[in-house]
Every structure is written in structure tokens, then in C-alpha cells.
Amino acid sequence: MKARLGVIAILLALTAGCGMFDGKEGGKTESMNMQEAADRADGILYDTMGHITPEVTWVHGISTDLSCSVSRRVSVTTIISAERRGNFLGVVERYWKSAGFTPRGSNNSKATPATYFMAPDDFQVRVLFSKQGQAQFEVTTPCVEKSAVAPPKQREGAPAYDGSQPPAPSEHSDFWSASTPVPGASAPR
DSSP states (O other), X not given: OHHHHHHHHHHHHHHGGGXXXXXXXXXXXXXXXXXXXXHHHHHHHHHHXXXXXXXXXXXXXXXXXXXXXXXXXXXXXXXXXXXXXXHHHHHHHHHHHHTTOEEEEEEOOSSSOEEEEEOTTSOEEEEEEOTTOOEEEEEEOOOEEOOOOOOOOOOTTSOOOOSSOOOOOOBOOTTTTOSSOOTTOOOOO
16 A cells, blocks of 8 residues: 555656646646746756766757657766766755755666656756666756747757767766775765
């Protein structure tokens, strides 16, 4: 019974981003359209990536827009070793908490760890490590007014976003790619 209630709670939390349970008139956030929401999602991703130190390289991932919400993604192309993934997630979680985001859950799997948060304006954010070890970020908007949505803007010096699957991690970092735990840090998640 407890497991069933846990699954129901998770499903309710996940569907909240589509406006079904957000308490807003008509299930939509009327103050913005899908393009404005996509721009806000991009801003969350850019701010998050800018707060990761040491810096990592990243590219835009596949962007999707549904009937009233948008998902934006970025994939880290810096190699993050299994020994440093817990530290990486800790850096992201500390930044999101400082930005007023609320923790919604986590996956403590050694192979595919993840953490999920909700922004104060109901944008759902997450970072997870794929089975290949790539850190992948996603921001999903709440339900907003339908509009056309342009692809993410190209960052200066970054590869152009073409809507395809992002490349696998290939950039070495003396810190993030190290095969030893961070000295003095607590055990990984």
C-alpha cells in the first residue's frame, strides 16, 4: 500500500508541470506564452551551467514543445567520472536550493543518479546521468498560452543547435574527470 501511495504521489508531482494540478485558471499559467516559457527555461539552464565550478562544457539537447508546455535540455560534454558524480550533483543541488527551488526527489543509483527540483514559478528541473555517464539537464515549463517556439539561441563559441542528439562526453577536466573521490568530501550519494 505504501509503495502504491508513493507512486501516486510521484505521478501527481510529475503531471503538475502540465498544469493539471497547479490551481491556475484553466490549468494554464496565463502570464506567458510558450516562447516566453522556453526563454525562461533556457535562462534556468544557462544560470545553472554558469554556477558549476570548475566549469564544464555543454551543448543544447533536443527541445520539445507539446500542447501547452516546452522542455529544454542541455547535455554536458565534459567527462564526469563515476567518482565525481555525487559531487557534481551536490554543486547543482546547492545552487538550485540557493535559487529558491524545492527538492522533489532523487535517484541514488550508482549507475544513473538524478535529482529533481521545482522552481518557484512551477518550472520542473532535473539533472540525471545516463547509462553512458553523461550529465543531462532538463527544464519543463508549466502549461502556458500556446504559441510558436523557436529553437534555443546559439551561445557564442558553442556548436550550433541543430535539434539532433547531443554528442557523448569527450572533454577532459582535471577535476571532474578525475578517477578519485574529492579529497575531504563526504561519500558520494
